[in-house]
Amino acid sequence: MSIPYNITIFVGGNAKRFRNTMWLLISCFILFGAKALNAETTTFQKCCPKKLNLIKVVVVNNDTKEVNFKCLESDVEATYNISNRHFPLILDEDIEVKYGMPQDCDLQLLPIPTIKDVDTMKENSICYDRLVANISNEEQKHIIPKIVALQCIKEQTETEVRDAKISLVKIRKCCPKGQNYDIEYHLCRKNLENDDEEWIATQIENSKNSNYIYEIELGLHCKLSEYAVELTNEKFMFRLDGSMLNIESRYGASNSSSFHNEWCIDRDIHDPDKQMIARVCTKNCSNYDAFCLRKCCPVGQHFKPWSCGFRSRCVPNTDESALFDLSPFLPPLKNLSKLDTYGIRSSLDCPQSRMALNISSRADHHELTMEGNLKWALGVTVNYCLETFDFRHCNADVLVSGVTCYEPLEDKNYKLSFVLMTISSVCLALTLVVYCALPELRNQHGRTLICHLCTMLLAFGCLARVQYAYIPDNGTCTLLAYGIYFGFVAAFAWLNVMCFDIWWTFGNVRSVRPLRKANAERKRFIWYSVYAWSSSILLTLITFLFDKYPVSPYLDSNMGITRCWFGTMQNDKDDWPHYIFFVIPMGIVTCINFVLWVLTARHCARVKSEVHRLQAGSMGERMKRRFRVDRAKYLLTGKLWVVMGAGWICELLSTVAGEPKWLWDIVDLYNQLQGVLIFIILIFKPKLYYLARKRLGLERPDAQNNGTSSSGRTSSTLLSRSISADERISTRVSVPNNAKKK
Template sequence: MFPHENSVSFPKTILLHIFVLTFFTLSINSADVPIFHKCCPEDQNLIKVIVDLNITLDVRYVCLNAEARENYNVSSDVVPLLVVKSENVQFYMPEKCQLELIRTIGDNFEITTDNDVCYDRLVLEIVNDISIQIVPKTVALACVKNETRDTLRSTLTIDHVRKCCPGSQRYDTVYHVCRNSAEYSKDNWLMKQLTNYNTGSKIYEIDFELHCKSNEYAVELSEDKYTIDIEGRMLKVGSRTGTNKYIIPSGEWCVDREYVKGEVVARVCTNDCSKFDAYCLRKCCPVGYHFKPRHCGKFNSSCVPNADDDEAVYFNISSYLDPLQEHYKNIEDTLGIRTGLDCPNGRTALNRSSVKDFQYLTYTISVGNDYCIETFDTRDCQDDVTVTAVICLIAPPSQYNDFQISFVLISISSVCLALTLLVYCTLPELRNKHGRTLTCHLSMMLLAYSCLARVQYDVVENTLICTLLGYGIYFGFVAAFAWLNVMCIDIWWTFGHVRTRSLQKGKSQRNRFIWYSVYAWSSSILLTLATFLFDTYPVSPLLDSNMDSGLCWFGAVQNDNSDWPHYIFFVAPMGIVTCMNFVLWVLTARHCVRVKSEMHRLQAGSAGDRAKRRFRIDQAKYILTGKLWVVMGAGWVSELLSTLIHEPWWLWFVVDLLNELQGVFIFIILIFKPKLYYLIRKRLGLEKPHVRKNGPSSSARSSSTYLSRTISHEPMRISLTNNDKEK
C-alpha cells in the first residue's frame, strides 16, 4: 500500500511545488517589468481642447485620429512618440476621470508606472474651435486625485532624436539637400536603426532638421569613414582608424539615410572643422534653398525653396571642389557647411565669367567669414543657373569714412548754398540772364547737397525713399554741371562772337536764356531718365546702377574697378562737360586778351567809356566762371584720380573735406563782395543814400545805376533803363 500511495502522491507534490514556484517567480518579475503607458495609439499624437463656458473652462485631452481631424478640421505632421520594442508598452488613456497635465517631460524626467498616468506628445491646442500651433512637447496626464499619489519609478526614459530630413526624404551628400524617396517609410528605417543601437525598450521623440548655431558648421559624417552609434540622447562617433572618438550632445546632431548609397549619414554641429578633418565652407541660404533675384539684372536676391523635381538649382559646388581634388582626392568625403552671411557694410555677388571676379577655393580647414557660395537661378531673365560667391563689402578705413563729419560739412554747404540762392532771388539787380543762370546752378547744387546730407546722416531703411534720394543727388549734380557749362558757353559767346552788341538787347537775351534752359534741363533729364530705365529694366550689369541698393547712390563700391555704371552715367559725362568748360575757358582767355588790346586803342568819350566799362564787367564774369569751374572741376578730377591712386589715405581725406565744402566756397565767391554787401544792406533798409549839395536825388540815382552796372552782368540793359527813367 505504501509504496503504491507514495508513487501516486510524489508527482502531485512535485507539480504543486512547481506551480507555486512559477507563480511566485512571475509575481516578482511582473513587479519589475517597466511599463510605459502611452495615452494614444502608436501612430497618434495628443491635442488639448479648451471650451470657454464663460463661467468655467472645459479642458479635455483627445487623440489626434481621423475623427478628431474631421471634427476640429486640423492636421499635424509632427511624428508621434516612437516606441522601440513595444512589449512593455500599453496604449490607453485613463477613463472616467478628469485628466490634468501634471508635468512636461524634461531631460532628467523619470517615467512612472502608475496606472492612472499616461504620456504622449502634445502637438496642438484648440480653443473654442480655433487651432493654435504650439511647440510639440511630451507631457504626462493623470486623473485628478485629492490623496497623495503613490508612484512607482520606471527604468524607461524618453530620449530626443533628430532625423536630418522630414518624412520619407533622404539626405543627399552630393548636393547637400534633402530629397524625396519612396523606397522606405518615414518610421521603418529609423525604427530599425534605433532597434539595432539599443537592447532594451526605448521611447523617442523625433524631430526633423538640424539647426546649428550661427557660428557653427554642420559636418557630414558618412558611415564608411566613421562609426555612428546612438546612445539615449547622445551620438557617439569615431573614426574607423580608432584615433578620434567624440560624444555629441542632444540637439547638436541628426542622422538619416544617404540618398544614393543608402548608408547611415550623420550631421553634427561644430565650430572646429579640424577635429573631424572636414573641409568647411559657407552656403548663403539654408539647406534646401537657393537665390532668386528680385528683379532681372540686379544682385538683390531672396532665398527661395528648391523645387522637388528641379535638380538644376541644387547646391552643386563641383566647379569649386574639382580643382582641389588633383592634390586632395578625398576632399569631398567629409564636408562642413555653414549657412548665412552677415555683412555690416553690405554684400555683392561676383560674376565668375568675368576675369576680375574670378574666384576659387583654397585647401584650408580654417574658413573665412567674409564670403558664401550659392546657386543663382536667373532663368526667368537670362535662362541660366550659376553657382558663384557672394562677398562682404569692405568698409573704407575709418580715418576718412567718418559719416558724422561729412554730414556736418555737407549741411554747412547746404546752408551756404541756400543763403546764396536767397540773395540772388531777392535782389532785383541780379535778375538778369547771368543771374538767372547762376540761380539755376545754385538750386541744383542745393538739391544735390540736401539729399546727400540726408544720406550721410543715417542709413535709409525705406527702399523708395533711398531711391529718390539717390536720383536727387544724381540729377542735382548733373544739372549743376550742365548750368556751369551754360555759363562757360555764354562767356565764350560774349567775348568771341562778332554780333555780341546786337545780341545784348533784352529780347535777344531772353531768347538765349530759353535756349540755354532747353539745353541744360533736357540733357540732365535725358541722362537721369536713361540711368533710371537701365536701373529698372537692366540689360547688362555694366548699365545697372542699383540705385536702391541701400547706399542711395550707385550700388557697387564707389571708385572700385567694377563700378562701371558709376563711370558710364556720372564720371564720364561730367568729365566731358569739365573738359569742354576748360577748353571754352582757354578760348575765352584768348578772346579776352584780344578785346583788351582793342580797348586800349579806343579814344576817350561816351562810347569808349561804355565799352571799357562793359569789358571790365565781362572780364569779372569770366573770372567768376573760372572760379566756379575750378570748384566744380576739382571734385570731378579728384574722384577720377582716386580710382587710380589710393594712397596716402590722408590726402583723399583732405580732398573729400574740400569737396564737401563746395557750397561754402561758392558762397564766398558769389557773396563776399563789397558792392553786393551794399545792395543787401540797401534791400534791408540799412543803407541811406549819399546826399550832395548840387542834387541829392540825381546823385542817389547815379550811385544806384553805377552799382547796378557793376554787380550785374548785363549793364547796358540796366543803364539804358535808368536813362529812360531820367528822361
C-alpha cells in the same frame, strides 16, 4: 572491451580536473538560475496603443470643467481636425509593454522631465505616454510634445515606487514624419513610403541598447556661431549610445567624436534604403573636411520678396520650384575635394543693414571662395549668406543669390558728410534766392549763373539724402543716382557756357563794337540753354538706356543697384561705365573751359591796351567801363573753373591713388563745402549788400543815385562768382562712398 578500457584510463588520469570542472559548471548554473528566478521582468505601462500618442481634451460648461484623455486615432483626428504628425514612443524589445490607461478612477496629469522610477508596485494605477495636443472647447492650443504620466488620484498616496529599470533616450530626427533629408538641396522632402518608425526602430536595434524608451524629437537647432555639417555613412560610421551619437571616419581623416544633443539622423531622400545622414553642430568644419557656407533662411525656407525688388521675408517651401540650388556657385570650386560634405549655417546678423546682390547682374557678380567666403565687387567677406529668391509673382525666375552686410568704410563719417552737404545745399538755395530776387543781377551772365546754381542745388540735395541714411528701395536709390548725375553734368555744361560767353565777349570787344543789346543777349541765352540742357539730358538719357537695355558690360552703369551711383567699384577692372559716362566727358569739358580761359586771358590783355589807347573821349569811357565789367566776369568765371576743375582733377587723381588718407580727407571736406564757398564769394560783397538794401527800400535816395552808375558793374561782378560746387561724385568722394550702402 578495449574501448571502455581506454576511456577508463583517460578518466582515471584526469579525474580530479574533470570533477572540479563539473562542479564549477553546476555552481554557475545554480547561481544564474537562482538569480533568473528572482529577477523581475521589466515592464512599462503605455497609455495608448502602439504607434499612437496622447491628447488632452478639456470641455468647459459654465462652472463645470471636464477633462478627458484620448489616444490620437483616426476618428479622434477627424473629430478635432488634428493630425498625428509626431512620432510616438519607441520601446526596446527587451521591455515588456502593457497598454491602457488606469480604469475606474479620476486621472491627473503628472508632467515629468525624464522617465525615471516608472515601474510601480500597483499595476494599472499609472501609465506613461507622449502628450502631443491640448484641445480646449474644440480649439487646439499650442503644446510642445512631452512625456507625461496619468495616475489615479485616489491611488496617489498608495503608490509605492521601486528602483528604476527604464531610462529615457531622446533621438533627434532631422526631418518631420513622412519626410527625409535631401543633401543635394539641403532641405527636407516628402517620403512617399512613410516608414520612418520602422527605420528608426532598426537603428535602435543596431545600437544594442536595452531597457530604453526612445522619444523622437525633430529638427536640429545649432547655435548662431555653429554650422550644421551633413555627414553620410559613406565617409563616416555612426553608432547610437543612448542619447549620444558617436561618429568615426571610415578613412581616418578625422578623429572620432561624440555628440549629446546637437545632432540628428535621417535618410537620404535619393537612396533611403542605404544612405544614412547625420547632421551635427560644429564651429570647426575642418574636423570633417566639410565645405561650409551660410544660408539666410532656416532649412526648408526661402526668400519671398515683398514686391518685385530684393527686400524679402523667409517663407516655408510649398513646392519644389524654390530649391536651394548651389550649382551656379560650384564651377569655380570644381577642383575642391570636400564638396561632397557641406556645412550650412543659417541667418546673418548685420550691425546696420543687409544688402542683396543680384546674381544675374554683372555689376553684382559674386562667387564663393575655396574657404567658403563670398567674393564680390567690394572684396572678400565672411558676412554673407546665400538664399533662394522666388520672383515668380513678378513673372521672373527663381534664383539663388547672395546677401551681404552693409559695411561703411572706417575712414568715412557719413553723418558728418550729410551735415556738411546739407549746409552747402542751404547756402546754394540762399544764393539762388538772392540772385532771383534782385533784378540787377538777372542779366545774361546772371541767368546762366542761376541755371548753374539750380543744377548744383539738385546734385547736392540728392547727395545729402544719399549720405543721410540707407535707402532700402531700389527705385528711390536709382532716382537719386540719376538726380546726382544729371545735376553735376548740367553744372559742368553751364560752366562751359559761362566760359564760352566770356571768351565770346572779349572776342567782340577787341573789334570795339557797341555794347550788346538786350535782344541779342536774350537770343544768345536761348542758344546757351538749348546747348546746356539738351546735352545734359542727352547724356543722361544715353546712360539710362544703356543701363536699362545693356548691350555691353562696358556700358552698363547699373545705377542704384548696389549703391545710389554707378554700380561698379572705383578702380575696379569693371569700372568702365563710370569713366565713359562721367569722368571722361567732364574731363573734356574741363579741358575746353581751360582753353577758353587761356584764350580769354590773351584777349583781355589786348582789350586792355586798346582801352588805354581810347581813354580820351566818351567812347573811351564807355569801353573802359565795359572792360571792367567783362574783366570782373572773366576773373569770376576763372574762379568757377578752378572750383569745378579742381573737383574733377581730384576725382581723377583719386581713381589712381588712394593715399595719403589725410590729403583725401581735406579734398573731401573741400568738395562738401563748395556750396558754402559759393555763398561767401557771391553774397558777402558790399555792393550786393547795397543792392539788397536798395531792394528793401532801406537806402537813401541820394545814395541810390550815387550808386546807379556802378550797378551794372556790380551785378556783373558778383554774379559771375557763382560757381559750381561740383562734388567729386566718384566712389572716392561722397557720392559713391555713401551710395554703396544699398
